[in-house]
Amino acid sequence: MSNILKKDFPVFEKAPCVYLDSAATAQRPYVVIDAVKEFYETMNANPLRGLYELSMAATQAYEEARECVADFIGAGSPGEIIFTRNATESLNLVAYSYALNFLKEGDEIVTTVMEHHSNMLPWQMAAEKIGAKLIYLEPGEDGTITEEEMDRKISPKCKLIAAAHVSNVLGCINPIKELADRVHKNGGVMVVDGAQSVPHMEVDVKELGADFLAFSGHKLMGPFGIGVLWAKRELLEAMPPFLRGGEMIEYVSLDGATWAELPHKFEAGTVNPSGAYGLMKAIGYLKDVGFDRIRKIEDELTARIFDAFSEMEYIHILGSDDPKKHTGIVSFTIDGVHPHDISSILDSENVDIRAGHHCAQPLMEYLGVMNTARASLYLYNDEEDVDAFVNMIRKVRGIMGYES
């Protein structure tokens, strides 16, 4: 059956493709693309600065977007929402402004081997600068991080845990609440990379038990170049600015400066109001569709891929055997065929998947694979997409010169 939501996305009409790479970036609906255009046509001025009507309109759009995001993830107040470029910048902000200032030599930072490089490299940097120890939680083959593993690795010295809410390779959901409880007992903080979860499931920062949550706008159908960092107010108030410059100050003299109120303290320089405005419209669209419906679409289609793959013994799916535990992400290998060749072959019929290490090289090494292919689903995909994908996958080994 085709998916009625597809018509909301111009790309499917103007550059027809079977798009199965939404874990890399989502497609954008008309409402988002139109909103960006609307901003530039009717509100374009530098927000937070000008005292004229157009600048105030830009400011209003930007701040309205902040309120929308705060409401979307259950933040205590809009002041806890910092707009960044993407999840990577959000995570770096936490590493530089929080970890470097509030952790000390001998402390332990715990993360997982399944992290995206963006939630690994900042902690490697911080641990090295501070003289802290970086410890990696290792999941089982299905992606599960067990209680025993947490017992083994999380000591009373652990003052910061950073983990993906959902793995961008395995699609599994990590036990954030459990990790948060453990680090909170030590008076530490829980940093959550929500890049792969926030677009796909209801995320409430209070229920999650997080202290920091990072995500990107472009993976939830917003424009490129807008990301979010949420943090508890008291943490943000204690942290020094990450970047320094315009519009993040209260008063500047030749000797120094005092910082602006939250959230502006963390938003140096000209901000991205059209991006924020587009993100607000993306969240509106997401809410209209509803997470129950998204989940249903993703789970049914993931199960359809699993069913088809089960008949091809040369295909190996990474992670859980249960399609419901994949958040619409199916990473796989085909015996004898490099993922880049799989991707090129699929591309010949405009089936778009990702191939490579998915910015998670340590996980690839841990799982003993060099590279994988990955199909990732979102709310606009349908059975026709999956069938086109599976039909091409069936042909891959033949095209590569294998007999079966």
Next chain:
Amino acid sequence: MSLNIYGEILNEHNIRPTHKGNIADATIRLEGKNPTCGDDIYLELKVGEDGTIEDGAFNGSGCAISQASVDIMIDLIIGESKERALELCEKFMKMIRGEASPEDLDELDEAAALKDISHMPARVKCAVLGWHTMEEMLKKTDDL
């Protein structure tokens, strides 16, 4: 993109490479890497005193295009002088840019099976990995 690239020649060199492995008496060894795809190859050549490439082998992992391309290349350069190998390398690069003449393609022999890479920008670096590595190796020995 067309699938012409995955023809018999490329598939055969990928599935059953002639030169995958090591040579005991190699005179030069070099690693070539494509960090973005994780491809890496170790190329070994045995160059005689008169500058003739007497033997060659490769190891490592990568996609069919990078593996087959390097296997075909070694076939082509064994028995040739260093200068001739570099000349073939230049013709191969010309082909990848879509600028090779029919004569060039003739000289490239089986390597001409990779001609369509010129229409697959995402895969160019796979096709040239082995060739670039060889070029670097042979130019280095010139400096010695």
